[in-house]
Amino acid sequence: MDEETIPPDHPRYWSLVIRERLVRGFRNGIVVPQGLIAHGRGEAFDYILGEETHPPAREATKAAAALLLVSQNPVISVNGNSAALAASELVKLSQISNAKLEVNLFHRSREREERILSRLREEGADNILGVGEDADAIIPDISSMRRKVSSRGIYRADTVLVAIEDGDRTESLVKMGKKVIAIDINPFSRTARYATVTIVDNIIRAIPNLVKECEELRHLSLEEIRCIAERFDNEANLCNMVAIILRRLEKIAQQGF
Amino acid sequence: MDEETIPPDHPRYWSLVIRERLVRGFRNGIVVPQGLIAHGRGEAFDYILGEETHPPAREATKAAAALLLVSQNPVISVNGNSAALAASELVKLSQISNAKLEVNLFHRSREREERILSRLREEGADNILGVGEDADAIIPDISSMRRKVSSRGIYRADTVLVAIEDGDRTESLVKMGKKVIAIDINPFSRTARYATVTIVDNIIRAIPNLVKECEELRHLSLEEIRCIAERFDNEANLCNMVAIILRRLEKIAQQGF
Numbered sequence: 001m002d003e004e005t006i007p008p009d010h011p012r013y014w015s016l017v018i019r020e021r022l023v024r025g026f027r028n029g030i031v032v033p034q035g036l037i038a039h040g041r042g043e044a045f046d047y048i049l050g051e052e053t054h055p056p057a058r059e060a061t062k063a064a065a066a067l068l069l070v071s072q073n074p075v076i077s078v079n080g081n082s083a084a085l086a087a088s089e090l091v092k093l094s095q096i097s098n099a100k101l102e103v104n105l106f107h108r109s110r111e112r113e114e115r116i117l118s119r120l121r122e123e124g125a126d127n128i129l130g131v132g133e134d135a136d137a138i139i140p141d142i143s144s145m146r147r148k149v150s151s152r153g154i155y156r157a158d159t160v161l162v163a164i165e166d167g168d169r170t171e172s173l174v175k176m177g178k179k180v181i182a183i184d185i186n187p188f189s190r191t192a193r194y195a196t197v198t199i200v201d202n203i204i205r206a207i208p209n210l211v212k213e214c215e216e217l218r219h220l221s222l223e224e225i226r227c228i229a230e231r232f233d234n235e236a237n238l239c240n241m242v243a244i245i246l247r248r249l250e251k252i253a254q255q256g257f
Numbered sequence: 258m259d260e261e262t263i264p265p266d267h268p269r270y271w272s273l274v275i276r277e278r279l280v281r282g283f284r285n286g287i288v289v290p291q292g293l294i295a296h297g298r299g300e301a302f303d304y305i306l307g308e309e310t311h312p313p314a315r316e317a318t319k320a321a322a323a324l325l326l327v328s329q330n331p332v333i334s335v336n337g338n339s340a341a342l343a344a345s346e347l348v349k350l351s352q353i354s355n356a357k358l359e360v361n362l363f364h365r366s367r368e369r370e371e372r373i374l375s376r377l378r379e380e381g382a383d384n385i386l387g388v389g390e391d392a393d394a395i396i397p398d399i400s401s402m403r404r405k406v407s408s409r410g411i412y413r414a415d416t417v418l419v420a421i422e423d424g425d426r427t428e429s430l431v432k433m434g435k436k437v438i439a440i441d442i443n444p445f446s447r448t449a450r451y452a453t454v455t456i457v458d459n460i461i462r463a464i465p466n467l468v469k470e471c472e473e474l475r476h477l478s479l480e481e482i483r484c485i486a487e488r489f490d491n492e493a494n495l496c497n498m499v500a501i502i503l504r505r506l507e508k509i510a511q512q513g514f
Binding site: 047186239 | 276279280283290291293294295296297298299300301302304400401425443444445495496499502503506507509510
C-alpha cells in the first residue's frame with residue numbers, strides 16, 4: 001500500500017502515512033528491519049500522547065533550540081529512521097542553527113551510510129560527516145557501531161542532538177562533557193533521563209518545531225538565548241510529561257467506558 | 258541469532274524469541290514491513306505490562322475459551338503476524354475448539370495468502386478459509402482489504418477471534434451481530450473496546466493459554482461453560498487492566514526520578 005492508497009477516512013490516517021514513509025525508507029535501504037520495530041514502539045507512545053505536542057515538549061524544544069544556537073560546535077546525529085522521516089527538516093535545522101550533520105548508525109554498513117548521505121544531499125545538505133573513513137574517532141564505553149564518530153563532528157562537539165537513540169550512547173556523550181539534546185517519545189527511557197534537554201515528542205513534529213524556534217530565537221540577544229537554555233530543568237520537564245501521560249491514560253480509560 | 262541459541266535464562270528471553278520468530282516470518286514473506294512496525298507497538302505495551310499475563314487477562318482468556326466452545330460457527334482470523342508468532346498454537350486452538358481458520362490480511366496479496374496457508378498446513382491444519390477465490394464475501398463499512406472474507410467462514414460465523422487487528426473491522430463484525438474475541442495488548446484501542454471479550458495480553462502468551470483453558474473447560478457441562486462466557490464483563494475487565502497499566506507506569510516513573 002502506498003501513501004496515496006491509504007483510505008483517507010481511516011481514523012489513524014496520519015499515523016499510517018508516516019508508517020508508509022518509513023516503509024519507503026526501508027525499501028530504499030535507509031531503514032533496517034530493527035528500525036521498523038523501533039518505530040512501532042514510538043508509535044505506541046505517540047498514540048498515548050494523542051499524536052500531539054504537549055506544553056512541556058514545546059518548552060523543551062525552545063530550550064533545545066536555544067542550546068543549539070549558543071553552542072560552539074553543535075552536531076545533529078542522523079540515523080536511518082530520522083533520515084527516512086525528516087530528512088528535509090533536518091537539513092533546514094542544520095542550516096538555521098549552524099549545526100553539522102553526522103551520519104551515525106547502530107546497524108552500520110557503508111551502503112546505508114551512502115544512501116543516507118544521498119538522501120540528505122537531495123535535500124540540500126553539503127557537508128555531511130561520519131560517512132566511511134570520516135568516522136575516524138571512537139566514543140569510549142560503547143560496544144555498538146554507534147561508537148564510531150567523526151573527529152571533526154560528534155567527537156569534538158560541545159552539543160549533540162540525537163533522535164531515536166539507545167541510552168548507552170547518550171550516557172557516554174554526557175560523560176565526555178557534552179550537552180545532549182534528545183528527541184525521545186518515551187520519557188521513561190534511559191536516553192530521556194541522561195540527556196541535557198529531552199524533547200518528549202515525535203521526531204516528525206519535533207524537528208519542524210525546532211526549526212521554528214530557532215527562527216524566533218534569532219531575534220533575541222545571545223545573552224537572552226543563553227538564559228533560556230540554562231534555566232531549563234530537564235528532570236522537572238520529564239516529570240511533567242510523565243504526569244501528562246498518566247492523566248491522558250486515565251482520561252482515555254474514563255471516556256471509553 | 259536463532260530462536261534455539263537464545264539462552265532460556267536470558268531476562269528478556271521471550272521478547273527475543275518473539276522478535277526472531279517475526280523476523281523469520283518477514284524473511285519468508287509472511288510478515289510485511291508494516292507488520293514489524295505493528296509488532297513494535299505491541300512491544301511497547303508489553304514492556305509496560307512487564308511482559309507477563311495479568312489476572313484480568315487470565316479471566317478474559319477463560320471467558321474467550323468458553324465463548325469459543327459454546328459457539329455454533331466460531332472462526333479464528335489469521336493474519337501475517339499471528340501466523341509468524343503462533344502458527345502451531347493457532348492450529349491447536351482451532352482443533353480443540355472446533356473453530357475454522359481463515360486467512361484475513363490488511364495488506365492482501367495472493368502470494369502472502371498462500372504462504373500463510375502453507376505455514377498453517379505445516380502445523381497440521383487442513384481446512385483453511387479466506388484464500389484466493391474463497392474470500393467471496395464482503396463485510397460492510399470497511400474500506401481496507403480486510404473486508405474480503407469467506408462466505409463459509411467469517412461471513413457466517415457467530416463468533417470471530419481476531420488478533421493484532423484494526424478497530425474498524427471489530428466494530429463492523431459486532432454490528433453484523435457477531436461476537437468478537439480480540440487479543441489486543443492495548444486496552445485503550447477501539448478493537449479492545451468494541452470486542453465482546455478482549456484479552457489484553459501478548460498473542461504469544463494468549464493463544465497457548467486459550468488452548469489450556471479449552472482443555473480444562475471441556476470437563477464442565479455446556480451449561481457451566483455458557484455461564485462462564487455470559488457472566489464475563491468486558492468493560493470491567495478492561496478497567497482492571499487499565500488500572501494495572503497506570504500503577505505500573507507510576508512505579509516506573511518513581512523508580513526513575
